[in-house]
Amino acid sequence: MERTMSMEERIRRAEEIYNKRKRASGVRVSTGNVNKNEKVKISLFKKMIMQMAICIVIYIIFYLIKNSNYIFSEDVINKTKEFLSYDINFGNIQNSITSFFNENKDKFGFLSIFDNTEENNENSENSENNVENNTENTDENANSVGGIGGANSNEVVKEDKEEDKDEEDTKKSQSELDIEYIKENFNFMVPVEGTVTSRYGKREATEVVSANHSGIDIGARTGTPIYAAVDGVVTVSSSEGEYGKHIDITSEDVLTRYAHCSKLLVKEGQKVKKGDKIAEVGSTGNSTGPHLHFEIRRDNRTINPESIIDFD
16 A cells, blocks of 8 residues: 655655656756845835935935035025126137137147148139139230220239339338428428538537437528428427527428528418528527528428438
8 A cells, every 4th residue: 555645745755756757858947945035125125225326315414404605605695696697608708719729720730630621622722713813814915905905904014113113102201201292392492502511310519409300400691591491381480499590481291491590581381482582590589600500390200301402
């Protein structure tokens, strides 16, 4: 008779048969028991710790906010408002930075790697096209000379000459421009017969003689006639000041001055012609002897009279 098996024996027997079958099929079965309840307990414990830590951090933040007198002080709030009130134009800032780097490409050579090769190629093509167009225009202008387009060609040449003249004028000093202007627009004569005793420009100064001579001194005997060097209107006829007895004659924007005279023969407002007798040589004012101090000015800029008149 067969022996009756207990329930535990049946379970053990069933497990052995199950394990044998699994081994036969190549699947490894762990004989240990896994405690799933213990894993669940550990995960719940971790969650509880995390929640407690978050609560502590939140509490600390609220405590600091509540008890801090600096973070939300009026001074900080006012400065924050002042900063936020500024109108910052980021577009202008970007343009300024871009222009700065463009102007200093030589110093920042590494920026050249960001150049757009296609744009450079396009610029090269445009330059070549411009050269071709300029060549064609030059050929057309050359062919038009003497033909129907001759007048236009002459106008272009005239404009080029005027531009060249303007460039030459900018290279010249103001004094040279004044001299050319006076020579082109006025005709001067020697105002008195005599000998040049002191020339225009710097000289050795004394108690009577100035360091920078604004005119030219012509020595002559007292009473020698003085003539108007150019047409104009008498704007000054005076005996006051360092010039002593002196006359100013204005011709448009040019002024001639005759100083240290012994006698004045014209009055203010009187029109005179070149060669009219206007005064006589003397030694009035700051003078070392009988002579005529003669000046030429344009817009109150002094000009060397010897560059306008030949006194030899």
